[in-house]
Amino acid sequence: MKISITEKGPKMYIYLSGDLDHHEAKGLVRQILDRLDTSMPRDCILDMSQVKFMDSSGIAVILRAHKHMRELGGRLWVENVPSQPMRVLDASGIDRLITISSLS
Amino acid sequence: MKEINTMSIQFPSKSSNEAFARGAVACFVSQLDMTLTELGDIKTAVSEAVTNCIVHAYPDSIGTVYLRAKLFEGGIVEITVRDKGRGIEDVERAREPLFTTGGEDRSGMGFTIMESFMDTLKVRSKLGSGTTVTMRRRVDRRTGSGK
Numbered sequence: 001m002k003i004s005i006t007e008k009g010p011k012m013y014i015y016l017s018g019d020l021d022h023h024e025a026k027g028l029v030r031q032i033l034d035r036l037d038t039s040m041p042r043d044c045i046l047d048m049s050q051v052k053f054m055d056s057s058g059i060a061v062i063l064r065a066h067k068h069m070r071e072l073g074g075r076l077w078v079e080n081v082p083s084q085p086m087r088v089l090d091a092s093g094i095d096r097l098i099t100i101s102s103l104s
Numbered sequence: 105m106k107e108i109n110t111m112s113i114q115f116p117s118k119s120s121n122e123a124f125a126r127g128a129v130a131c132f133v134s135q136l137d138m139t140l141t142e143l144g145d146i147k148t149a150v151s152e153a154v155t156n157c158i159v160h161a162y163p164d165s166i167g168t169v170y171l172r173a174k175l176f177e178g179g180i181v182e183i184t185v186r187d188k189g190r191g192i193e194d195v196e197r198a199r200e201p202l203f204t205t206g207g208e209d210r211s212g213m214g215f216t217i218m219e220s221f222m223d224t225l226k227v228r229s230k231l232g233s234g235t236t237v238t239m240r241r242r243v244d245r246r247t248g249s250g251k
Contacts, residue, residue, distance in 0.1 A: 022155040023119035029209070053126075053144075055151040059211035084144040091220040092213050093201075 001028060005035055010042035017050030020085070025057040032065050042074045049080035049103050058085060059092045066098050077101075105176040109135070112172040117162045117187070119155075125171055126150045132173050133181050138243035145221035146181060146241055152214040153185035153237045159206055161189025161235060179243045183222075186236040192229040199227065 001024035002017045014032060018024070036044065046065065048054075062078060069076040078100040081089060086102050089095065111132050115121045126147040133146055150171070157169045170186040192198050199219070204212035219225050222239040229235040 019123055021119075021122045021151055022159065023122050026119070026209070053147065053151075055148050055155065056211045056213040056217050057155065057209075059213055060209055063211065064208060083141065084148070087141070087144065087221070088148060088217060091217055092211065 003028060003031060007039060007041065012036070012039055012041035012044045013047060014044065015047045015050065018052060020051055020054040020058040020061065022055070022057040025061050029061050029064055032061070033068050036065070036068050036072060040072050040074075041069075043077060044069050044074060045077045045079055047080050048078065048085055049082065051082060051085050054085035054088050056088065056092070058088065059094055062089075062094065062098065105178070105180060107174055107176055109175045110172065112170070114168050114170045116166045117158045117169050117189075118166060119158055121169070122151055122154050122158070125154045125169070129171070129173050129183065133175065133243075136175060136179055136181065136243055138179070142241070142243045146183070149218045149221045149239055149241075150183055150185070152218050153183070153239070156214055156237070157185065157187040157189065157235075159210065160192070161187035163190070180240055181243060182238065182240045184236065184238045186234065188234040191231040191233055192227070192235055193231060195227050195229050 001020055004015045006013045066076045076098055078098055080103045081100060082103045089100055113128055129150045130143055130147050154169060167189055172184040174182040197203055199215040201216045202212040204210040218239055222241045224240045226238045
């Protein structure tokens with residue numbers, strides 16, 4: 001799993017690529033939360049267009065980023081989700097909490 | 105149900121083996137020539153079951169995860185993931201959505217995903233002895249006979 005982060009004004013863009021499973025999620029959460037604490041963006045956009053596989057470990061990563069953004073007074077957006085990760089997110093019902101858009 | 109092929113592997117409960125396990129199963133079941141969505145669903149269910157072994161069955165040690173895949177006539181895939189770990193105290197509760205003993209790092213959605221993505225899911229567990237998860241999925245074979 002690779003992660004790259006860019007910032008434009010009050011927006012932070014996090015680009016994930018590769019497989020998002022329990023093995024990869026362990027380090028990823030720390031990286032994301034640390035960066036959010038440092039930059040305190042108003043909006044955090046999690047771009048998942050290059051995620052090849054995701055299981056429920058990804059749900060936990062997204063929920064923690066969502067909670068952290070709320071604590072910072074901002075908001076998380078999950079964008080460009082490919083079909084396999086989207087099926088996992090759909091099964092979880094997480095879209096009731098977070099705005100999620102699929103990869104078109 | 106007539107069995108047409110089977111494979112089994114075992115590996116240490118290291119998180120680096122999660123990708124190996126779902127990849128190995130994907131290679132094996134692909135001989136049924138299923139859709140990418142079906143293949144993705146089976147990979148996801150395997151990943152959930154194997155992750156449960158690593159996180160919950162052997163929380164403080166490295167144990168062995170036993171994985172078996174069987175193909176039956178009629179496009180039926182059966183996956184069995186077994187461990188000899190600490191077992192589940194209350195299986196019904198463990199299967200409830202959002203229930204987890206894994207803290208904030210876990211979503212509590214593992215069994216829910218397995219149930220959603222497979223047709224059947226059986227969980228047998230005994231405290232101190234281990235857990236066996238057996239799940240089946242019928243796939244719509246596009247072409248090929250799996251022979």
